[in-house]
Amino acid sequence: MPDIHHSDALTPVTLDRREGPYGEVVLRERGDDFEIIANGCFLMDTSDGRSERLLIDAALAALPAGRPAPSVLIGGLGVGFSLVRAAAEPRWGRIVVAEREQAIVDWHLEGPLAAISGAALADPRTGILTTDLVEYLSTTTDRYDALCLDIDNGPDWTVTEDNTSLYSPAGLADCRERLTPGGVLAVWSAQPSADFEQALRNAGFDGVRTEEVNVARGVPDVVHLALRTD
Template sequence: MPHPYDTYDTPEVLDRREGPHGEVVLRRHGELLQIIANGCFLMDTSDGRSERLLVDAAYDALDGRSDPSVLIGGLGVGFSLAHAAADTRWGQITVVEREHAVIDWHLDGPLSARTAQAFADPRTRIVEADLVTYINETSDTYDALCLDIDNGPGWTVTDDNDSLYSAAGLAGCARVLRRGGVLAVWSAQPSPEFEGSLWNAGFRRVRTEEVQVARGVPDVVHLAVRPG
C-alpha cells in the first residue's frame, strides 16, 4: 500500500499565521493535514498510535484511580484529546494550547471534523496559554500530565520550551500532579538523559514505551510517577 505522501509532491498551505511564538502553518499533503511551527514539522494526521499510547499509558499507570483528571499539553491535530474524550473512565480533560490558530483550526477549520465531539464533551476544557507558564502559575492539580508540545526533550519547537525538561520544569510538573500522579511525555526518539532527569527530579517508576513507526526510529512515551 503506498504511503499517503507518495503520490503528492507539493503540500497545499491552508492557513499561515504569525503568532506570539513565531509562524504556524496548516498544510494539506495528499490525504494528510500537517502542522508546521517556525519551519519545523510538528505532526500530521497519518497515524496517532503514539499519541493514543500517551493517554492510555498514563491511565494504566494510575492503577485504577476513579475519574482521574488529565492535563494534555498541546492540542496538535487532536489525537490525544479525541482519544481521552472517547474513554469514559477519564474525569476532567484540560488541554493547554498556546497557539490561537491551532484552536481555531479545531473549532471551525479543517481539523474540526476530528475533534468536534471531544470539544463538545462537558469534561473538556480548552486553555489558551503557554504550557510552561501555565504549569508554573496554575493552582489546579491533576492526576495525569500528558505532554506533547515538542518533538522531544532534546528537540524543542522553541528555545523557551527547554525549561520544561529542566530540573525546575520537572519540579513544576510534580507540583501540579497529585500524589501518585503520572507524568507522560511524548518524544520522537528515546532519551536516556531525560530518564535520568526524571529520576533526579524525584519521580519513580520511570520507564519508556516505544511505538514502532513505518520509517525511522520508534516514537516513545516517557512515563514517571510522583511518589505517593
C-alpha cells in the same frame, strides 16, 4: 508530536498561515492528511496517531487502580488525536488541553481539524486553555492525576528555545508539583532519551520507564512515563 512520517510525493497545499506571538504557524493539506508547521519546522500530521493515543492510554494504565474519574492535562492540542482518545475513554473525568497557539485552536473549533476533534471538544468534560504550557505549569495551583505532554518533538528536540525549560530540573519540579499523589507524567518523544529518564529520577519521580511505538522508518516514537508516589 505525532509520528513524523508523511508522503513526500504529494505536493502540500497551504490552507492557513498565521503570525502569532511565538512565530509563524501553518496548516497544510497533503493528500488526505493535514500537517502543522511551526516556524518552518514540521511538527505533526494526521497520517498516524498511534503514539499520541499511547500517550493517553499509558498514562491511564499507570494510575493506581480504583481512582475515580481521574483528571488529565494534555499539553498541546496538535492535530487532536490525544484529546480524541481521552474523550473516548469514559473513565477520565476532567480533560483540560493547554494550547498556546490560537490558530491551532481555531482550526479545531471552526476549521478543517474540527472533523477530527469536534465531538471531543463538545464533550462536557473537555476544556481548552489558550495558554503557554510552561508558564501555566509554573504559575497555576491546579493539580491533575495525569499530565500528558506533547508540545515538542521530544526533550532532546524542542520546537522553541523557551520549551527547554520544561525539561530542566525546575520544569520537571513544576510538573511533579502539578500532580496529585500517585499521579503520572507522560511525555511524548520522537526518540528515546536515557538522559531524560535520569532527569526524571533526579526530579524525584519513581517508576520511570519508556514505552515504544514502532514506526515505518527510523527509531521508534516513545512515551516516557514517571510517577509521583508521595
